[in-house]
Amino acid sequence: MRPMATDEVTGRASGRTAIEAIGLGRRHRRRWALRDCTFRLPAGRICALVGPGGAGKTTLFSLASGLIRPSEGTVRVGGAAPDTAAGRARVAHLTQGKPLYPRLTVAETLRLGRELNPGRWDGRCAERVVQEGRMPLGARVGALSGGQRTLLGLALAFARRPELLLLDEPLAGLDPLVRHRVTALLLAQAAEHGTTVVLSSDLLAELDGVCDYLLVLGGGRMRLAGEIDDVIGAHALVLGAHRDGALPPAVAAHTVIDTQTSGRHFTAVVRRKGAVAAGPWETVEPSLEELLLAYLRAPDAPALIAPSAEPVSARWRRRPGNKPGIPGMPRNGPPGPTGRTGGWKGPPGGAAGTRYDHHSGKGAAA
Numbered sequence: 035m036r037p038m039a040t041d042e043v044t045g046r047a048s049g050r051t052a053i054e055a056i057g058l059g060r061r062h063r064r065r066w067a068l069r070d071c072t073f074r075l076p077a078g079r080i081c082a083l084v085g086p087g088g089a090g091k092t093t094l095f096s097l098a099s100g101l102i103r104p105s106e107g108t109v110r111v112g113g114a115a116p117d118t119a120a121g122r123a124r125v126a127h128l129t130q131g132k133p134l135y136p137r138l139t140v141a142e143t144l145r146l147g148r149e150l151n152p153g154r155w156d157g158r159c160a161e162r163v164v165q166e167g168r169m170p171l172g173a174r175v176g177a178l179s180g181g182q183r184t185l186l187g188l189a190l191a192f193a194r195r196p197e198l199l200l201l202d203e204p205l206a207g208l209d210p211l212v213r214h215r216v217t218a219l220l221l222a223q224a225a226e227h228g229t230t231v232v233l234s235s236d237l238l239a240e241l242d243g244v245c246d247y248l249l250v251l252g253g254g255r256m257r258l259a260g261e262i263d264d265v266i267g268a269h270a271l272v273l274g275a276h277r278d279g280a281l282p283p284a285v286a287a288h289t290v291i292d293t294q295t296s297g298r299h300f301t302a303v304v305r306r307k308g309a310v311a312a313g314p315w316e317t318v319e320p321s322l323e324e325l326l327l328a329y330l331r332a333p334d335a336p337a338l339i340a341p342s343a344e345p346v347s348a349r350w351r352r353r354p355g356n357k358p359g360i361p362g363m364p365r366n367g368p369p370g371p372t373g374r375t376g377g378w379k380g381p382p383g384g385a386a387g388t389r390y391d392h393h394s395g396k397g398a399a400a
């Protein structure tokens with residue numbers, strides 16, 4: 035089950051934009067941490083930011099929260115530059131180290147949060163999150179568990195009532211039960227306040243139940259962007275027997291992202307060019323984890339930016355040399371009744387033919 039609040043709360047129907055990056059890049063000396071990064075994140079989504087170590091996730095967060103400035107290109111949060119007062123008011127950023135003062139108590143930390151955020155501090159919200167973590171108000175921050183520190187960081191972030199919450203590896207190092215509590219709280223708070231959340235994580239399997247939007251970075255560039263359902267629907271997982279290591283021509287005719295072989299059997303993740311032809315193989319829909327692993331194993335696979343993730347601002351349309359639409363993808367249209375732009379349904383040919391049953395690991399007729 036994917037999360038979601040109603041369209042009214044999330045702003046889907048209005049087609050609002052949480053983040054828009056155009057040609058965004060950041061260089062450290064001669065090395066690019068992020069390069070030519072162009073995407074849009076619609077407001078109201080719970081978005082997974084995925085990529086291998088060093089892909090540029092932290093750099094993207096730091097640019098979107100105004101901690102650092104771009105070396106090239108632009109990024110806007112809710113239409114404002116991140117390093118302006120309007121931008122800062124919209125964004126809360128929980129960095130990987132969750133910087134908290136270990137000598138302060140929980141109560142002192144919340145008081146400091148209120149003093150640093152005059153006029154926009156929801157103390158009740160902060161206290162509710164702290165209660166959820168069952169942490170005594172008099173406890174020193176340095177004595178809290180990792181999960182409690184994460185919840186305290188989230189309490190400070192939510193109490194600022196941001197439109198956009200950036201969470202860098204919030205689940206790292208937490209045990210499964212605490213991860214479950216943290217994500218449940220996060221989803222409940224985001225739904226209640228209509229907050230857009232971007233969450234980086236290596237826990238690929240767990241993202242599936244939490245997020246409805248996907249950004250995948252690799253080598254400092256955006257490689258996949260779009261609604262998780264749309265991105266998954268554009269691919270197929272094909273399982274069968276190979277002949278001398280070669281995929282059947284009807285399978286190889288699609289854009290092969292990754293192939294794994296075991297004995298005489300292959301498993302291939304392909305980006306479909308229409309429906310995968312029937313044959314002596316099984317075609318199912320990949321799980322999010324299978325899709326992400328395929329892209330992480332194949333750093334040179336072509337990028338896929340779904341229409342909903344294509345910038346919509348005039349700055350993008352006016353950009354010199356910009357052609358309408360991102361190469362290889364259909365053009366963005368106005369938001370439809372569900373807020374989806376352009377009504378993109380993935381490549382022609384409908385669904386992959388069968389759906390993957392994640393519990394049995396088998397394909398089932400759609």
Ligand SMILES: Nc1ncnc2c1ncn2[C@@H]1O[C@H](COP(=O)(O)OP(=O)(O)OP(=O)(O)O)[C@@H](O)[C@H]1O
Nearest residue numbers: 062066067068085086087088089090091092093094
């Ligand atoms: N301040 C800096 N000075 C020099 N290089 C940097 C700096 N910050 C980041 N980099 C480099 O930029 C690249 C992207 O780093 P970034 O931290 O954004 O990646 P990441 O995807 O968050 O990685 P991880 O998942 O390991 O945290 C890396 O090669 C990193 O070494």
